[in-house]
Amino acid sequence: MGINLDLSRFRHGTELLKRGFAKMQKGGVIMDVTDAEQAIIAEEAGAVAVMALERVPADIRSQGGVARMSDPKKIKGIIEAVTIPVMAKARIGHFVEAQILEALGVDMVDESEVLTPADPFYHIHKKDFIIPFVCGARDLGEALRRIHEGAAMIRTKGEAGTGNVVEAVRHQRQIVRQTRELRELDDEELFSVARKIEAPFELVKEVAGLQRLPVVNFAAGGLATPADAALMMQLGVDGVFVGSGIFKSDDPAPRAKAIVEAVYHYDEPEVLAEISTGLGTAMKGIEISDIPEEQMLQVRGW
């Protein structure tokens, strides 16, 4: 540290640097933390990054009220406590929270439906920022709208704070299915799809050719066990976010480490069996059909 260099002569905040940062997270686990102590547990477990937020989604769900960006003091404490990247959540459309997070030195902003949305019309114009953004999506159209706004990384929305992986699976399967359906289409047909899914034609065409999103795609929302993480990896995601699943379980440290190892060994059942043994009780979890419509987080944003 303490390097003595004038960095202003270099180029910062390019799309290559933003998407490149996200690529360095691949094959890793990003863990939700609310304070420095949890961040240290996450780093020691092998997390590639931590996600700072005011309350984990399970608590936001049970306590209610407006959920906002985390207290800057907490974020500074987390940045000082760990050497891995620190991400933090801002409310949908709340570009000033994002500006503050950038000023604090946060490495990536999650414009997140887990917090209470701040703008009823628009998401943040993410190209205005030097630091990259990750955004949630339920389908291909939503993912491409976020990428068009400048998101450097996509994650499934899932249904955060439930400990129930079913919605993350639904969203990943939907994105994969829609991507596959583009494969044989010509430009006229792609244009028609672009209109239907409300996404820019150029991005739809790019996905048709690449047969994947043009940015890194993680799973998030309801993952609670090593098996959940490995399931999402087998469904084709590049890595996973784990929120309430770790710090709402009986014994967070071994569970955190087990989820990291499960992402590495996602296609080796014998190893997964060993990793999953003796972790204590996972978070209790909620059946999706028990959640009142107005309390569903995934419908926030568009």
Place this chain on the structure above:
Amino acid sequence: MKRTGIIAAQGDISEHIEAVNRAFGEMGVKGEGVQVRSRNELKRIDGVILPGGESTSISKLLASFGLHDTLINRAEEGMPIMGTCAGSILLARKGGSEVQRTGTRLLGLMNMEVDRNAFGRQRESFQTRLDVVGLEEPYEAVFIRAPAIIDVWGDCKPLAKIDDYIVMARQGSRFALTFHPELTPDFRLHRLFLSEL
């Protein structure tokens, strides 16, 4: 057929595989990039790349799955090895304060000291044209929360610098780059490495 293994613990593995395949193509050499996740796979390759990612995560995975010692043995048998960004940290003999604080286990294969996140956080990540010893034209280098090589000794030599900070070094057939040659479509540095195989 030359096989180059990419250590597939964590990080941008597919980008390196693509870069290796393209570089072999440009060289007119029959070869391919393959993922390496086990000791057996490590024994069946001619060269190995440690990709970018988080050095703390990669070092934990290397240690807990028994790749750490085998990697050192294979390198000592003369297998060429290249580390980019996080990978360059793991090649070093000495690490700065962040490496020590996190208890990151280094492979110690190159006579150099590396400082993690030396240029700052993602806000400070940058791109620049870089002069590299042996390349006629500058190289567009991408630095993401990059480390810097703050000292080299013995037969480890600097190949590129930004002011006083070394960003690429070579010790025989071992290469450390603190930036990401796998993120740009310029495969000259992959070719430089692959020509050692």
